[in-house]
Amino acid sequence: MKLSGFIKDRMPAYLIFAGTLLIMIVFLFAFHISLEAVIIISVIFLLGGASAEAWEFFRKKSFYDKLTSDLEQLDKKYLLAEMTESPEFLEGRIIYDALQESDKSMCENIAEYRRDSADFREYIELWVHEIKLPVAGLQLMCHNDGNSKYNEQLKHIDEYIENVLYYARSGNAEKDYVIKAVSLKRVFGETAVRNREELQERNIEIHTENLDAEVMTDSKWLSFIMGQLMGNSMKYDADSIKVYAEDMPDKTVLHFRDNGIGISENDLPYIFEKSFTGENGRTHKKSTGMGLYIVKKLCGKLGHGVSADSVQGEFTEISITFGKNELYKF
Amino acid sequence: MKILIIEDEKALRDELSVLLKNSGYDTDCVTDFTDTAVYMKKSDADLILLDINLPNVNGETLLQDFRRESTTPVIMLTSRTSEIDEVLSMSYGADDFVTKPYNPTILLLRISAVLKRTSKNVSSQMYHDAKVSTVKGSLIRGDTEQILTKNEMIIFQLMLDRLGEIVTRDELMTALWDNDEFINDNALTVNISRLRTKLADLGFHDAIETRKKQGYILK
Numbered sequence: 004m005k006l007s008g009f010i011k012d013r014m015p016a017y018l019i020f021a022g023t024l025l026i027m028i029v030f031l032f033a034f035h036i037s038l039e040a041v042i043i044i045s046v047i048f049l050l051g052g053a054s055a056e057a058w059e060f061f062r063k064k065s066f067y068d069k070l071t072s073d074l075e076q077l078d079k080k081y082l083l084a085e086m087t088e089s090p091e092f093l094e095g096r097i098i099y100d101a102l103q104e105s106d107k108s109m110c111e112n113i114a115e116y117r118r119d120s121a122d123f124r125e126y127i128e129l130w131v132h133e134i135k136l137p138v139a140g141l142q143l144m145c146h147n148d149g150n151s152k153y154n155e156q157l158k159h160i161d162e163y164i165e166n167v168l169y170y171a172r173s174g175n176a177e178k179d180y181v182i183k184a185v186s187l188k189r190v191f192g193e194t195a196v197r198n199r200e201e202l203q204e205r206n207i208e209i210h211t212e213n214l215d216a217e218v219m220t221d222s223k224w225l226s227f228i229m230g231q232l233m234g235n236s237m238k239y240d241a242d243s244i245k246v247y248a249e250d251m252p253d254k255t256v257l258h259f260r261d262n263g264i265g266i267s268e269n270d271l272p273y274i275f276e277k278s279f280t281g282e283n284g285r286t287h288k289k290s291t292g293m294g295l296y297i298v299k300k301l302c303g304k305l306g307h308g309v310s311a312d313s314v315q316g317e318f319t320e321i322s323i324t325f326g327k328n329e330l331y332k333f
Numbered sequence: 334m335k336i337l338i339i340e341d342e343k344a345l346r347d348e349l350s351v352l353l354k355n356s357g358y359d360t361d362c363v364t365d366f367t368d369t370a371v372y373m374k375k376s377d378a379d380l381i382l383l384d385i386n387l388p389n390v391n392g393e394t395l396l397q398d399f400r401r402e403s404t405t406p407v408i409m410l411t412s413r414t415s416e417i418d419e420v421l422s423m424s425y426g427a428d429d430f431v432t433k434p435y436n437p438t439i440l441l442l443r444i445s446a447v448l449k450r451t452s453k454n455v456s457s458q459m460y461h462d463a464k465v466s467t468v469k470g471s472l473i474r475g476d477t478e479q480i481l482t483k484n485e486m487i488i489f490q491l492m493l494d495r496l497g498e499i500v501t502r503d504e505l506m507t508a509l510w511d512n513d514e515f516i517n518d519n520a521l522t523v524n525i526s527r528l529r530t531k532l533a534d535l536g537f538h539d540a541i542e543t544r545k546k547q548g549y550i551l552k
Contacts, residue, residue: 128413132386135412136342139434143348146437147355151503161434168414181416188513196439196510203506209515221416 004067009060020052066090081109120175127171131164138164154200162234166293169227173300180221180305187248187257188214190222194229198237202244205237212247218255218325224301231294232259232321238289239263239319253327260320266313274311275299295321334448335359337378339395340410341366341387345433349382356441357498366390373399380448383427385411385418393421400426406451408443410435438507445494460493460551463535472535479531484514484524492541492551501548525549 010017024045031041073086084106089099138161145153172179191214195202202209218225236244241263249256266274270281277296284290295311298321302309308324336358340346350360363372366388373381373395381399385392396407409422412433419430428447431440458465463474470486472479481489491508492500502521509516516524525541532540542550 131414132412135433136345139412140342140344140348142434143345143352143437147348147351157434165414179415179417181420183416183420192511192513195515196507197436199506199510203517206517208517211513211515223414223416223419 004060004064004071006060009063013056024048062090062092063095066092066095081106121177124171124175127167131168134164135161158197158201162230165227165230166297169224169301170293170297172224173297173304180224182219182221182305184217185220185222185225186215186217187255190225191229191246194226194233197230198233201237202233206242207237208243210243210245210247212245213250214246214248216248216250216255218257219327220305220307220325224305228298228301228323229259231298235294236261236263236319238287239265239283241319255325255327257323257325258320259322260318262318265315265317265319266311267315271311271313275309334380335361335378336444337373337376337381338362339369339373339381339387339392340384342384352437352441353444357495358444370395370398374402376405378405380444381405381407382444383407383409385409385413385422393418393425396422396427397425404451406447408447436507438504439511442491442508442511458493460489460496461537463537465489465493472531474535477535479535481528481531482524483512484509484516484520485528485531487512487514488521488524488528489551492549496551499544499548499550504548 027048028041028045031044070083070087074080074083077083077086084102087099087102089096138157141153142157145151145157188211191211195209233244236259239261241261243262245258245260247258247260249258264283264286267282270279270283273279273281275295275298276292278292279296280290280292284292299309302323306326308322310322310324311319312322313319334357336353338346338349338353338360340349340362346362346364350362353360361376361378363369369387369390383392383396387395392409392411396409399405399407406428407426408429408431409418409427410431410433411418411422414432422430428451429443431443458467460472463472465472467486467490470481470483472481472489487508488505491505502518505521505525506516506518509521529541532538540552542552544550
């Protein structure tokens with residue numbers, strides 16, 4: 004709170020004060036009171052008024068200064084109410100009470116949404132669990148009847164179900180993953196077997212290199228991530244996928260490289276954004292712009308870095324960086 | 334070999350049972366889930382397929398309880414794709430963990446792998462009068478030894494497990510991929526013809542018969 008601002012704000016009161024003083028002086032002279040007495044009275048009056056104002060200014064200043072500096076420093080501005088203490092002056096107390104009240108109501112409101120969102124996510128998990136039973140049933144029935152006609156469609160259904168599940172998981176604040184040492188080879192193998200039929204149908208060659216490393220991650224999540232990357236490779240006309248890991252002292256980097264249509268230079272910075280489909284999305288109808296967005300969010304939650312490199316018409320390479328933290332190991 | 338299926342979803346249970354019977358296993362199903370634990374302990378099955386979400390009881394609890402008394406191999410089946418479930422199940426003593434919907438071929442591979450791992454006579458499997466050494470990756474007949482590559486061994490092993498039955502290319506492919514050998518169709522054909530030559534060198538002529546559009550039979 005600046006003094007100039009305070010004075011400006013109080014100006015009407017000062018004008019009234021000055022007016023009152025002027026009228027008083029006029030009356031004092033009218034009653035033939037000596038000039039000296041009038042000056043003394045005026046000075047006492049002015050001094051009294053000034054010290055009252057100074058007191059007013061400083062007690063407000065300490066409250067408002069703390070308020071604004073707290074607000075500036077706070078990373079989460081909504082916590083302001085919790086940082087503020089009740090001041091001694093009336094106006095401040097009214098503001099303080101209003102702030103507290105509004106904060107409380109906001110918290111309740113947020114808690115309600117949080118509950119709703121948690122409920123919804125729980126329901127999604129349950130629903131995914133339920134819907135998988137008939138899918139599993141159908142898959143077994145097809146196999147038992149020796150009919151492979153429906154397999155591809157069933158696999159797609161299963162993929163879309165997984166997408167919903169991981170989208171729900173990626174947006175949730177809860178920690179519902181388990182970080183442990185996971186073999187890259189095993190996770191990639193699982194993912195590849197799951198997609199084998201489609202990969203072979205499209206004649207995609209798979210090369211793996213140096214996947215013996217273990218990384219700290221959640222294997223189910225990583226498998227989903229790899230599945231998304233593999234799905235993209237298939238969608239964007241790759242006929243070769245190379246997966247290799249680089250083991251460094253402080254991190255392990257997994258490279259997932261394909262020789263598909265690639266991503267244009269203009270699109271590259273945006274591919275992890277929600278609903279971004281770009282140029283490839285226009286030429287390939289099936290893009291939703293969700294796959295890499297979910298991948299990025301999942302990586303973020305797991306604490307992995309993810310980046311992309313591509314030259315249009317040549318290759319696309321997605322790299323996932325796993326940190327090495329000895330503390331994680333059991 | 335008898336497999337006990339503990340799965341509350343009737344359609345799945347029936348199809349699983351058909352799948353396993355078609356692959357030459359005997360099956361037994363739990364249909365009443367009031368006393369699953371007792372049934373499990375009394376069963377003479379060689380392997381148990383156990384669902385995690387069961388009425389009245391949780392599969393993980395069931396497994397934990399069961400492991401105190403028995404070493405019968407257990408494969409957990411679940412549609413929950415959470416690492417927590419897998420870690421828990423494995424720590425309670427599950428031998429494998431398969432998530433629904435499962436690729437039936439993979440499920441069968443896992444079952445046979447678990448059975449092989451837990452049965453006593455693993456080391457010396459015989460093919461007619463030839464000894465199969467999985468450790469050395471070779472076939473030994475009399476004084477001659479044929480070294481098989483990893484791929485050839487996987488193919489041979491799967492055919493041997495199903496001696497006299499048709500093994501489809503699809504199953505062979507799944508088995509290879511499941512062992513991190515991501516080969517293509519042509520490579521499979523090459524591998525099989527090499528395996529044929531190696532078997533012929535050991536004196537087993539025409540050991541692998543091709544059935545058009547169906548698969549192969551090891552005789």
